[in-house]
Amino acid sequence: MIGGEAEARAFVSARCDAAALERIERFIAALREENTRQNLVARATLDTVWQRHIADSAQLLDHVSRGTKPWLDLGSGAGLPGLIVAAMRPDWPIVLVESRRKRIEWLERMVDALSLAHCRVEGARLESIDTFTAAVISARAFAPLERIIRLSARFSTGNTIWLLPKGQSAAQELQDLPKRQRALFHVEQSQTDPGSGIIVGRLAGKAGS
Numbered sequence: 001m002i003g004g005e006a007e008a009r010a011f012v013s014a015r016c017d018a019a020a021l022e023r024i025e026r027f028i029a030a031l032r033e034e035n036t037r038q039n040l041v042a043r044a045t046l047d048t049v050w051q052r053h054i055a056d057s058a059q060l061l062d063h064v065s066r067g068t069k070p071w072l073d074l075g076s077g078a079g080l081p082g083l084i085v086a087a088m089r090p091d092w093p094i095v096l097v098e099s100r101r102k103r104i105e106w107l108e109r110m111v112d113a114l115s116l117a118h119c120r121v122e123g124a125r126l127e128s129i130d131t132f133t134a135a136v137i138s139a140r141a142f143a144p145l146e147r148i149i150r151l152s153a154r155f156s157t158g159n160t161i162w163l164l165p166k167g168q169s170a171a172q173e174l175q176d177l178p179k180r181q182r183a184l185f186h187v188e189q190s191q192t193d194p195g196s197g198i199i200v201g202r203l204a205g206k207a208g209s
């Protein structure tokens with residue numbers, strides 16, 4: 001378990017190169033500034049930004065190997081985990097979906113500022129974007145599990161890996177799924193918070209039913 005800011009930064013730096021780490025440092029500086037204009041993350045969490053947000057996002061990479069198809073991040077907001085994944089993996093296409101105007105503008109500015117040419121921002125509601133096949137679907141603090149699956153199954157094949165950081169509700173949300181779907185997922189312990197879990201799994205078919 002990561003215990004503090006120095007450990008969190010070391011955890012991230014062990015998983016990317018120096019250029020990626022520098023992109024993340026620039027992201028953090030910009031996030032601190034932008035957070036005075038819009039509420040991207042709870043202000044108190046900026047004191048532990050490496051643990052609460054950066055390592056919390058970066059740990060998702062431990063559950064996947066690199067794919068050729070895009071990573072799809074739902075409800076990216078501040079860019080968590082999407083922009084952190086994009087900063088760490090410049091050779092992996094990624095699509096960030098976000099519907100709120102100011103957040104879309106923030107994400108687009110960061111993509112430009114960090115030269116993340118492989119990262120596309122879909123500034124619209126998830127329900128209205130065109131379907132494509134994703135290698136990974138991530139969603140942090142986006143929606144209840146059942147709703148995430150319902151809205152996003154059309155982007156998934158049997159090979160798509162779902163990575164859903166769920167905080168303390170992970171086990172309960174999994175338990176609440178219909179039995180057939182429940183068997184397709186499991187909860188991994190978060191490395192940044194002992195009380196939190198990440199729901200990981202694959203849907204058996206396109207419809208996710």
Ligand SMILES: C[S@@+](CC[C@H](N)C(=O)[O-])C[C@H]1O[C@@H](n2cnc3c(N)ncnc32)[C@H](O)[C@@H]1O
Nearest residue numbers: 075076077080097098099100125126140141142
């Ligand atoms: C609670 S925030 C979480 C943001 C980020 N993932 C994080 O962990 O900090 C949820 C985000 O999802 C976006 N959102 C909610 N419903 C959406 C939808 N149907 N389509 C696209 N974005 C949506 C919201 O605008 C918001 O920025």
